[in-house]
Amino acid sequence: MLKAHLFRIRPYEPRDLDAAARAANAACRQAYAYFGYNHPVSATRTRLTEALAEGQRCFVPEADGVVVGILTVKPAFIDRLFIAPDWQGFGFGTALIDFAKSLYPAGIELHCAQQNFGACRLYERHGFVPMIHLIYEPLGIGDVVYRWPGS
Structure with a gap:
């Protein structure tokens, strides 16, 4: 049986930067291992700071008082949704x-x-529809543009 966690999603606060960056970086290392993702946490911290500076809304999922990921959004667009690997599979991604x-x-x-x-399975399970497939050269990394049409 899985342990129940006290969970909430709250607005990001500056004190969350390190924990959110560590969670996002760990998620990226796991998700993007196929192309050798090996950026340091400091790079993730910088990207989060830039997202905030450009006006993105930022939220942190917290389990048992621990920041376990990050969600950043701009109008009608999810820019970042990451859950640290140790916290995946508990429904936090669905909640975000x-x-x-x-x-x-x-x-x-x-x-x-x-x-x-x-992540693709998660989004599709929640009603996101693949609209476009892109390839970013010179790495040849493919992206899917997903859209949830609304309620």
């Missing part, structure tokens, strides 16, 4: 998707690496 949908009930879009099979 439902939360993002509640923010944008008319529909929301996101991009996901084609090779991130677990």
Whole structure:
């Protein structure tokens, strides 16, 4: 039986930067291992800081008082949704998707690496429809543009 966790999604606070960056970086290392993702946590921290500076809304999922991931959104677009690997499989990704949908009930879009099979399954399970497949050269990394059409 799985342990129950006290869980909430709350607005990001500056004190969350390190924990959110560590969670996102660990998720990226796992999800993007196929192309050798090996960026340091400091790079992830910088990207999160840049997202905030450009006006993205940022939220943190917290389990038992621990920041376990990050969600950043801009109008009708999920830019980042990451859950640390140790916390995946407990429904936190689903909770973040439902939360993002509640923010944008008319529909929301996101991009996901084609090779991130677990995330693609998660999004499709929650009603996101693949709209476009892109290839980023010179790496040849594929992206799927997903759209949830709204409620």
